[in-house]
Amino acid sequence: MRKVREVLRLRFEVGCSQREIQASTGLSKGSVGDYLKRAAACGLTWPEARSMTDAEVEARLFRLVGRNEPLLRAPIDFQWVHTELRKPGVTLQLLCAEYQHAVIERADGSRPYQYSQFCDLYNAWQKTLALSMRQVHRAGEKLFVDYSGKKPCIVDPESGEVTVVELFVAVLGASNYTYAEASRSQKKADFIASTMRALEYIGGVPEVIVPDQLRSAVSGPDRYDPEIKYPSCQPRRDSVEQAA
Template sequence: MRHVREILRLSLEAGLSTRMAGERAGVGPTTVRDMLKRFARSGLNWPVPAEMSDADLEACLYGLPGMKPGRRKQPEPDWSAVARELKRKHVTLQVLWEEYVAAHPDGYRYSRWCDLFRRWEGRLPLTMRQSHAGGEKMFVDYAGDTVPVVVDRRTGEVRDAHLFVAVLGGSSLSFACATWTEQFADWIEAHNGAFAFFGGVAHLLVPDNAKVAVIKACHFDPMVNRSYTDMARHYGTAVLPARPRKPRDKAKVEACVGIVERWVLGRLRNRIFYSLAEVNAAVAECITDLNDTRVLRQFSKTRRQLFEEIDAPNLKPLPAERWVHAEWKRCRVGLDYHIAIEHHHYSVPWRFARREVEARITTRTVEIFLDGERIAAHMRGSGNGRHTTIPEHMPSSHRRYREWTPVKIREEAARIGPMLSLLVEKIIEDRPHPEQGYRSCLGIIGLAKRFGAERLEAAARRALEIQARNYPSVKSILEKGLDKVPAREASDHTPIFHTNIRGSGYYN
């Protein structure tokens, strides 16, 4: 409103000069002179009729939309296009007005142009004022702009770091940190940092519908990422995503992102960083300055002071341990009752072979679930193609076979008798690789169940005498009963005694 009635009263009724009337009304003398000229052209007389409102009087002089007197002749801009352009980065009303005047030199002047846009904007749907209770919500998002980081001093290679922003609804206390990516692992780690910074947990987390947080966006029932839900459950909070394409649902963090970009990125624009740690140290300094020194005009307090009064008493306490990021993977158990995770194999109970299971993978552990119940847990192994097997997961037959270690094989052979112990040692020594003799030794020791330990010991003596160091030979000796016959009688070649045969003494 231009205070038309007051300016006309001061000029036409009080008789003040244009300069003095402008000073009283808070406008310039040029504006007063222009208003008097418009009043003279309008055909109205002073005093104007009492029933004429200030808005009608202004319309008569300046020709507002919908009023017949003083009908404007300037080209009307497309205000919806102006509103869309304003949403773009670095675009202001000044820039758009200059483009308008360049196309329409006889168009509205800047002040009138802005006034008409504000009037058009006032007819748009209303925005609901949201109020947030202390400790109720924590809004999270990533900033649109990134921080360049030099990762190689020799080549000058630059990598962009992404800025994570979190803000509490009650006090607007803000947190920011830099991460290499916006992937889930960095997303969770940034949340851990935010919880530690605030010293507590809000009752609700409000992200947008990014894939890192929401698997399937829905206006009524969004599907939240399972690991994100597990993290929220660990901290005793819940996830409430904003509605799709409704950024005003998280207006708090949208505004905070703009503040952080100006307050942090604007100050750090001329600095060069060589690591993510350097970026986060600089960001922490700027955030501390924002929270502790900048006074909010509407409250006459800093964000930190408001936090201590509003949010801090209502936050949930932090758990004893911070959340460890975990990934979920569907796997099918093989015939060897193992699943493969990044080129390493982990066992599950043998009865679950061929079943489809879910693996929860962290940096240190691998947990395996079937229908929501954990059936196995292992320490994380390196991707070397090896197996991590718990003996209790094996069938009894496999377990017995696996329990036959070299030490146990020797102990069992020694328990039966010295001849068998010697035979086992000879079998292992004769093989190119010791493990090649283990199975033969197991077979020979197993013959004790069928023929008895005493006969097996005798058969081992016979096998040593005839140099028969394998399982088939020992088994043949036992089956043919040669273990019961003295070695001299069992031989097919009896010694020959004759006067023409020189004995061993001849060579002494």
């Protein structure tokens, strides 16, 4: 049985958008739009459909009732997606592939969403979460530096030797302007050299350089008052204006 009556209820009684109806019913974007178009074409309003059964609503909108029924879409565990995205190297594309594989392996007659619908539904679900504090950065104020949790490798083209390296990343808070480079280690000399090259790359010096609690820059980790190894220097005013 199609969920036509539920689609009409959510749209005209609750006032949901098509994306919200998709997330609630598990129907595809095309199916939701098709049901609404069919209802408009035959002049079926929600006050009229409210007093009808699902079968009566379906018979009003479809000539061949019960035939060519579309397969139900397998629901997405959005909380699982949200939790997995916090892990290093995990992307929506990877999680969608895992979800699709699990649906196929389950073989219960349902079919998975494709990648674009998977992303749209997750983004719609994410908007229902509680709001978090928004941080506002002034241009040139802060440069955030850290090492990536996922280490890349360098392969010697002649010998084939694989060397694991660190990935240094620096990002300006206001513009998200990013500098990244591979280095041999996270030791003090490598960290300072990478930071210097990052400042040369962005063409200026911010008011504050903010490290995460990496060992190269923080000697005493603390949630509220970490002990920084290298006190920041006062930059020139013209350098701050350039680091946007």
